[in-house]
Amino acid sequence: MEQISMDPDIFVFHNVISSAEIAILDREMEAFLVPAKVATPEGEKVSSYRTVKSVRLPHVNVSREVNLLAVRLHKRMSDLSDFNLDSYSDVMQVLKYDFGGHASIHNDYFKNSSSEDRIATILFYLNDVSSGGGTVFFDLNLTVQPEPGKAVLWYNLNLDTFDYEERNIHASCPVKIGSKFALTQWVLEHRQMFNRPCLRPPKLRQYK
Numbered sequence: 001m002e003q004i005s006m007d008p009d010i011f012v013f014h015n016v017i018s019s020a021e022i023a024i025l026d027r028e029m030e031a032f033l034v035p036a037k038v039a040t041p042e043g044e045k046v047s048s049y050r051t052v053k054s055v056r057l058p059h060v061n062v063s064r065e066v067n068l069l070a071v072r073l074h075k076r077m078s079d080l081s082d083f084n085l086d087s088y089s090d091v092m093q094v095l096k097y098d099f100g101g102h103a104s105i106h107n108d109y110f111k112n113s114s115s116e117d118r119i120a121t122i123l124f125y126l127n128d129v130s131s132g133g134g135t136v137f138f139d140l141n142l143t144v145q146p147e148p149g150k151a152v153l154w155y156n157l158n159l160d161t162f163d164y165e166e167r168n169i170h171a172s173c174p175v176k177i178g179s180k181f182a183l184t185q186w187v188l189e190h191r192q193m194f195n196r197p198c199l200r201p202p203k204l205r206q207y208k
């Protein structure tokens with residue numbers, strides 16, 4: 001494990017998913033990938049802002065082998081992040097960016113005071129991308145380049161106050177050669193109330 005940023009904390013983990021596990025996802029999930037939608041005021045839409053194919057995992061139509069792998073990956077993500085994850089409600093997303101595929105600059109929180117927010121993001125990289133495809137944190141001058149088996153963990157909320165961590169604004173750079181294969185877990189905040197209690201009152205965040 002490496003800590004690639006101290007303030008805010010960002011961690012990189014190596015060899016957290018094996019090539020055999022990646023091969024299962026690659027073989028079984030391709031058929032289910034569809035253009036990802038983003039939330040807009042008019043509802044969820046396919047958008048030029050995030051051009052990636054995705055599928056939720058666990059998934060009703062995939063084999064038992066894949067859903068058992070999803071349970072193992074949840075346990076692993078929970079162990080490495082110390083967050084509480086539920087295999088059925090905290091779904092992961094398998095992501096495939098083809099040539100030119102990217103996610104424009106954004107933060108992963110919703111900033112919607114009436115719903116729970118995403119406290120953290122855990123992103124597993126499942127292949128090498130020889131050109132493009134890095135996850136770039138603009139304010140921190142940091143780029144994490146995909147490598148099979150590597151994962152990155154960042155916090156969308158400050159762990160002391162649960163204020164929005166705006167400095168973790170990021171993007172997925174356009175893929176210039178081949179494709180980028182990844183798996184993301186957005187960690188929701190409510191389930192963390194006992195293992196990651198909010199220690200100080202928020203400075204900016206408004207609760208309804």
Ligand SMILES: O=C(O)CCC(=O)C(=O)O
Pocket residue numbers: 095103108123133134135136170171172173182184
């Ligand atoms: O794929 C990446 O590197 C980042 C993914 C991301 O930011 C997203 O899907 O919201």
